[in-house]
Amino acid sequence: MWAEFLYHLRRLRGRIIGWGIGIGLYGLMMAWFYDAVTGMGAELGALLASYPQEMLAFFGNVQLMNTPAGYLDTYYFSYMTMIVGILAASAAAGMVAGDEERGVLDLVLAHPISRTALFWARLLAVVAALALVLLISWLSWLPAIPWGMEITALELLRPFLPLLAVLLFIGTLALLLSLVLPSSRLAATLAAAAIVANFLLVGLANMNDDLQPVLDWTPLGYYQGGLAVNGLEWSWLLSLLGVSLLFALLAWLLFQRRDIRVGGERSWRMPRSGRRREAASET
């Protein structure tokens, strides 16, 4: 299992480096701007007051922008779920179904490694890859502290935990979908689309309280974002992790029962109604 974990993590190293550098540079840039933005003081308040109230409501905690929590939330954590979510969805959806589609999994599973060991080793590698990208991101934000952000390194680390939990939610959802749907890309796309839709729902729920009950059924309804700097909401965090674990367990069960496909064998198709089946058999 350890060999498989290291092997899969090595396969993800390009994405870890690419995403880490990209997100890291962005974090460094926003850390650099922190002092300038919060230094605007009353001008910032006047600027925000000039925006339409609906727009300010949509983006949530904009009024807190001159605090570390509000700044981190507005400029980073509120939409990093969508951006790094793409990595989570594609890496998780591809870890089993992607290899199966490319025909690579066939030969691997013909070696003495159980499906259980392969599955959990690869999932752990995906989790480690996401954690490494977030670690690089955290490191890129650290210079904000000497540049004027009144926060400790540990407090800065806190919001990365809910972010990782949401990424795990997206990843395990994509993984589960990849074992149900005909293509891993479709699964990744659907999972990523779901989180974008959830982001829009958060904004709309900020404008309309009637949508709040709907938000309670979505992962971002339990996501603290940058506000986690002030303290973690453990029940939310554990809920996200719990559902992610449930998705992962379901995916593992499906993988255990699955026929590993190669060319020439039948793949997934839409279930046909009795009438359509009869029509097809007549032709």
Added chain:
Amino acid sequence: METMALVVEGLTKSYGDVRALRGVDLEVRAGEIVGFLGPNGAGKTTTIRCLLDLIRPDSGSIRVFGIDPQADPVAVCQQVGYLPGELALEPNQTAAEILRYFSRLRGNRVDWAFVRTLAHRLELDLNLTIKNMSKGNKQKVAVVQALMARPPLLLLDEPTSGLDPLMQQEVYRLIKEAQAGGATVFFSSHIIAEVETIAERVAIIRQGVIVEEAEPEALVNIAVRRLRVRFQEPVEVQPLAAVPGVTILSQDDSVVTVQVAGEMDGLVKALAAYPVSDLETERPSLEEIFLSYYEATGDEQPQIEEAV
């Protein structure tokens, strides 16, 4: 020591409406080389992949050295070197990296000196990246990974696919050497010469059922053969046509082409009465053997597809 390497009983498998296996019964003794023949879509690959628990049969039982692959697939895979028919390798890695990964999956029990020997004999550069390799070189990587752990059972799906004739001969030698070292070999093929060269026994699968198990020579002997006979002068061929199993296909001056079904003895004796200057026989193709077999058993003819 288990005397049977493979025991398959009543194996069935369907993909949706398509019944790929309809009750496969098969036994392979430890230490023998068995060829597995059949037209495309007959169920060869499906059978082999069931043996490794890559796909799950609908019914029937499998034992690999007495182990049920569904109950303990890891134990089965420890005994098996597998060469897939649909080969796909990680394109961005070198052959050495992939082989080291497979070695780690086997608990690093692979003798790397043996890997280098195999690579040398197959003229394979282990430092080449897979994406820069020809189909033949990728096939060599697959052959090496199947053999490198010296497993007691080799499951080879079209082992020489994409290899040039010299390399095919080298692979035959490697398979024979593996057998000499105690391994059992079960391989699928479309090449009759390959089966004749290395197989001790042949199982023919058709539409998901094993229809025949025989020695390769016996298989070739049931096929129709063609003979081209050049006589020293034009001759009257009616007596030849009267020989049982012989059909005159064409006559061009002193050259006569005949088709013979079954034993050649009658024709040879009939030809003894003529002044023969040359005689050529054509070996039957695998397709012709299949067709002859199905005609002999009174079955409908199978849809023989282009060999892969």
